[in-house]
Amino acid sequence: MPTEICDRAIVAPAASGADAAENISEVRSQESLLKTGALQNAIFNSANFSSIATDANGVIQIFNVGAERMLGYAAAEVMNKITPADISDPHELVARASALSIELETPIAPGFEALVFKASRGIEDIYELTYIRKDGSRFPAVVSVTALRDAQGSIIGYLLIGTDNTARKQAEEALLKAGALQNAIFNSANFSSIATDATGVIQIFNVGAERMLGYAATDVINKITPADISDPQELIARAHALSAELETPIAPGFEALVFKASRGIEDIYELTYIRKDGSRFPAVVSVTALRDAPGGIIGYLLIGTDNTARRQSEAEQKELGQRLRDHQFYTRSLFESNIDALMTTDPSGIITDVNKQMEALTSCSRDELIGAPFKNHFTDPERAEASIKLVLSKKKVTNYELTARARDGRETPVSYNATTFHDRDRRLQGVFVAARDITERKKAESQILNLALYDSLTGLPNRRLLNDRLVQTMAASKRSGHYGALMFMDLDNFKPLNDTQGHHVGDLLLIEVAQRISRGVRAVDVVARFGGDEFVVILNELDEDKIKATAHAAQVAEKLRALLDKPYVLKFKQEGKTETTVAHHCSTSIGVIVFRNHEETQDDLLKWADTAMYQAKEAGRNLIRFYQAKT
Template sequence: MIDIDNTARKEAEEALLKAGALQNAIFNSANFSSIATDAKGVIQIFNVGAERMLGYTAAEVLNKNTPADISDPQEVIARAKALSVELGTSITPGFEALVFKASRGIEDIYELTYIRKDGSRFPAVVSVTALRDEQNAIIGYLLIGTDNTARKEAEEALLKAGALQNAIFNSANFSSIATDAKGVIQIFNVGAERMLGYTAAEVLNKNTPADISDPQEVIARAKALSVELGTSITPGFEALVFKASRGIEDIYELTYIRKDGSRFPAVVSVTALRDIENNIIGYLLIGTDNTARKEVEAERMLLDQAVRDQQFYTRSLIESNIDALITTDPRGIITDVNKQMEALTGCTRDELIGAPFKDYFTNPERAEAGIKLVLGEGKVTDYELTARARDGKETVVSYNATTFHNRDRKLRGVFAAARDVTERKRYEQSLQEADRRKNEFLAMLAHELRNPLAPIRNALQIIRLTASRERQRPEDEAVRSASAMMDRQVGQMVRLVDDLLDVSRISRGKIELRRGRIELASAVYHAVEAIRPQCKSMDQTLTVTLPPKPIFLNADSTRLAQVVGNLLNNAYKFTDKGGQIWLTVECESKQAVIRVRDNGIGIAADQLPRIFEMFTQLDRSLERSQSGLGIGLTLVKSLLESHGGTVEVHSAGVGQGSEFTIRLPILVETPPPPPEPTAGEPTPTTARRILVVDDSRDSATSLAKLLNLTGHETHTAYDGLEAVEAAATFRPDVILLDIGLPKLNGYEACRKIRERPWSKDIVIVALTGWGQDEDRRKSKEAGFDGHLVKPVDYAVLTKLLAELQPTPA
C-alpha cells in the first residue's frame, strides 16, 4: 500500500473553512435542505433550502422536531423493518431508522418522501452523516436532502466544513473539484479520483480543471462564449468558469481526459464560491460521468438513422416500381401513393392522399367493390379497372391487391399495385382479330374446297348407280376401280377440311361434345368401316380385337369414332403396302383401353415428345406418298382430354412401327345396347319434288341428275331470286338450298319463301360449304329445317328424304 501525504489538501480545506466562505456558500444555498440535529435527533440547524423545500421556517422546527416528523411515517416504518432484516438487529421506527447506518459509520444515502407544511409531498434523496467530536463521539447528525428534480444543483452545494465537508467529499458518485480564484485545484474528492485516475496529491496546487479537459473543446467553448456574451474570453480555465463568475448558472458538457489518456463525456455544474463581501474566492466544479447517457443517445441516433435509412429504402422501392402503387385505409380512403399513381391520375400526392380511391376510375362502384373484395378475401389478382386522369385520359389497369396489418395484426388497410395493361389489351384485341380472321379464312377455305367436291361425289354416285343397272362389260371393272379410288380421295379431302375446322374450334374452345351413354364397339365399328377400303387398296391387314362383353362410356360417339379413325388413318398412311395394323379394345380396371399398333415406319426418339403438337410431320421425305396437315394427332389428344381421357405413344424407333394407347373412364351401369348401325345402299324413298339451288351449275345439275336416277322429280335454280320464283311455280316438297348465292343469299331466300302461305309444308334444307356452328344457328333462325354440309354423302341425303313425311294431297 502506498501512503500519500495529504497534508496539503487538509491545509487547504482548513483555510477555506476558516475563511467561512465555503460554509456560507453551502448553507446560504436554497438548492438543497441541510438539517443538523443533536445526538437525540432534535433539529438544531434548518437552512434556507430546507425552509424553501418544506415550507417551515427554522424557528418552527428548531429544538422541537426531528427529521422523522417531516418524513412519510409509513416509509419510516418500512425502512426500520428493512434495516432490521438487513443488519440483524431490532431498529425502532422513527428517527433511529433514519440515522442508524450513519451511527454505525456506514455511508447512507436513501430515498424518502418528505411532507411539506401544507401537507404536499415530494421525493427526496437524503444523505446522512454522523457528526463526531475530537474523541469520535457522535454529537449529532447532518441530513442533506435534494429534490430529485434538482439533484445536480444540490450536488454543487455539498461543500461544508468539518463533518459535512467530509460526508460530501467522501462520496465516489460524482467528482467535486474546488479551486482558488485563479483556478488552481484545492480540493479533489474521491469521486474525482475514481473518475479521472489521478490522486488528489497529483493535482492539488498544481493543475486547473482546464488541464484535465479536452483542449479543443475548451478553445471552442471560449469562442462560442465570446460570441454569445460579446466579450473576448481567453481559452483555458476562464472559459470553464466565465458564466459562473458573472453570476450566471452554468451547466455544460465537456470531455474529461483521464490520467491514462482515455476520455469520457461529463456534465459539469459550476458555482462561484464567495466570501462575506461577495468576492469570488474560488470555484466548485461538480461533474458526473455522462458515458451511459451518451451511449444511449448514440444508440438512439443509430436507431433513428436506421429508421430513416429504412424509410428511404422503402420509399425508393415504392418510387422505382413500374406499377402505380397505392395504399388505402379500410374505408377506401387513400393514405399513400407513388409517382406512377400521380402520373396515372394527373394529381399530386397531396391531392390524392385523403381522397376516396373510387373517385379516380370510370366505374366508381366497381372500384369500391374491389376494395371490399380485398377486405373480404385478403387479396385479389388481375382486377381490371379503367383509371381516368384529370385531363380525361383513360388507362386500363390490372390491380393486384392485398390487406396489410400492424405488428399487433390489426388491419391497417389495403395495398394495391396497378399495372397499365392498355397495350396488352390492344395486343389481345389484335390477336383476337387475327384469330377471327384466321377462322373466317378457314371457314372460307373449307367452303371453297367443299364446293368442287360436291359435283365430284355426285358424279361418282351417278357412275355407281348407272353401272349397276347396265350389262357388265370387261372395261367396267376399270371404271369401278377408278371411281372407288376417286371416292377414297374425296373422302380424304373431306376429312382434311373437317380437321382444319376442328382445330379452329378447339383453339377457341368451341368444340361441343354431345355426350351420352354409348357402346364403345359402335364407335370403333364406324371408324373401322371408314378405313377398310383404304387398307384394302394397300393390301394392308387390319386385325380388330374386341372384348367379349360390351364396354359403355359417357362420350360423344361421333367424336370418339373420329379419334379412333384418326389413329387408324395415321397407321394406314405410315405403314407400307402389305403391312399390318392391329386395333385392340380391352377393359382394364375402370378404364377402357384402345391400342392402335402398326409395323410401319415408326417414330424417331427425338420426335416422340412433339408427336401431339400442331402441324408436326413425322416424315417429310419426298418418297412418302401419304402425308397430311399434321393436325390429326393434335385433335386426338384434345378430344380425348375433353372426355377425361389420355393418349400415349410408343415406338422402338425408325422402322420398328408404333403404338398409340387410349385410356377412357367407363360407365359402371350398362344400359341396353344401341341398335346395330346399318350401312350399305341408300334406303328406298318416296319420290319427291325437289328444287336444287346452287350457284355452281356443276353441283346443281349433278345432284339433280343423281336424284332423278333415284326416282325424284327435280328442278334447278342458280341464284336466290330464281330460287324464290321457282319455288312459287314448281311448288316442291323439298328445297336443297345453298347459302352463298348471288342476288339474294340463301338465308334471305329462305325467309322470303317462308313468307308465302304455300311454303308451310315445304321442307327446306341448307346444302352448303359453310359448316360452322354459327352457320347452323343462322340457318335455323332463317327458317331452314336442316343443314347439310357439302359434299354431302348421298346415303345421308337419302336417309333424310326417307324420313320426310309424305306431302299432303
C-alpha cells in the first residue's frame, strides 16, 4: 500500500466548531489505541482484514489479500472496474441510504454514496452490512470507512476495512440465552417471535416477525415452517454439521433448526432469513421447545434478532469500549500473523516490539530483542543502521536488502521495507520495519541467471556468456599486449550416432566431450558450447610474441584434438531395461585464430575461427587449421 494512503488512512478528517471539540476529546481518550494506527496501516496487506481503497469516485484501486480471501475475487477482477457497492447487499444499500437521508436531512443515493457519505463529511463511520462473494454467498461484515485526503484536505479516495462479524455476535450470546428476556419481549416489534406446532408449522407470527420478514401473519400461519423462510444452503450446512456433532442423521429442513432444542439442549445459532420480497438479512435465533405438563413437546418458539437492531440497542460507551478492545486485539493479531518479520524501533534504532517471525528469524525471544539495537541482528550493522537513518529522512524505504544473522549463526537474506510512524499529534514515534525472507527468490534468480548464461546439458557457458567472455578477453589482450586465441570446434561423425542410437545417447557424448575439453585447458581459459555439436575455447594471456603464442595455441589444439579422437564408451539404462553400452568414435575439426589488439568485433573472430574449422573439415576432418587473413 502506498505510503500516502497509509499515512492518510490513519488521520481523521477535519471537523469544525463543537464537532471538532467533541472529536478532539474522543480522540485523546483513545490515544493509547490510536498510536497503533500506523502499525495497522503498515500491515495493510494482512489476510485477516478486507482492505479496499477506492478513488474519489468509488472505483476500487486497492484490493488486498484479505479482501480476496473473504470475497473470492482476485484483485485484477475488481480494480478499476467496480465499486464496493457492487459487492454489497443492494437492499441494505437502499435501507442505509434511506436512513441516512432522514438522519442527515439530505438526499443520499442508494449506492457507493451511501457507504461513504458520513466519512466524506468528516463523521466517524463504522457500520454493518452484508458482503456478497463472487460465488454469490454472503457474510455479515463490520466496515470502518475513512476518507483519504491530500495535503490540501481534498478527498482523493476512501479506505474501507472490513472484518467478519461472527466474533462479535458470539460475544453477545449470553444475552440471547436469557430465556426470561425472550419471553418478556415476545410481542415486541424488535424481535421476530415465531411459534410452531410439533411438526414445525407456524402457529404464531408476531408483529416483529411481520416487520422483519415482510409477511403478514395470515400469509404464514398454518401454511409454512420457519425452514421455508431460511437460506436453504445454510440449512444443508447446519444439518451436516449437527449430524457430525451429534452422531445422528439430521434432515436439512425444519429438523435442523430445532433438533438440539428437541433434545433439551440450549440452542442459539445464526442463519440468514429471506424476506417476502426476496431480500435477506442475518439473524441470531434462540430456539426453545414448548412442552405440555407431562413434558411432551407441543411446539417450538424461535426468537430472532437482526444485527442492526441489536447494535442500535447497545450502550454507546459499551460499543466504543468493545471497539477499542477489538481494534487492539486485531492490531496485535495482524502483527503476529503477518508472514514477514515485523518490528518497531524508536528513532535511535532500539527495538520496541517484534512479532513471532522476527523471533524465528533471529532465534531470540521477544524479551531478548526488545531494548536491543536493531543493527545487532544483521551481518552488516553499519548498513542496517544506515537504513534506519534513511527511513527517518525519506519517510520510507522499500526493497532494501540486508542479511539477518540468527544467534546460531544462520544467515537469511531479507528484503527490508520500512516507514516512520507517528502518534495522533503527528509526533514521531519511530520506525516500522517489515523484513521478508527472500532466500527462495535469491535461489530462483540464481537459477534463472544460470539458465540464461549456461548450457543446460553440459553446464558450460552458452553463446550469450561466451560473447561476454570473449569481449573481456579481447579487452584484456589489448591492455596487456598478450595474444589470445579462439578455437572453433565441430564434432566429426556425430550425426550418425544421433540417427542410430537416439538423441539421449548423443547427449551423453556431448557431455563427455565437454568434460574432455575442460580437462585439456587451464582454469583461466573459457570453454563454451556454441550450439549443437559445436564448442568454442578461448585461450587467455598466451604470449607477447605472435610466433610463441601461435605455437602455444597449436599445442593446446592438438591436445584437444587427441583427447576428442579417443573412443567413447557410453552407458545408459532405459526404464524397464538392462544397462546398454554403446561404443562410438567421434573426432573433431578445429579452427583457430590468434588475436591481439584487434579492432574487429567478437563476431568477426567467431566467423574467422568458424571459417578455419570448415577448412579443416574440407581437408579431411580430425584436423587443425589456423585462420589466415586474405591479403
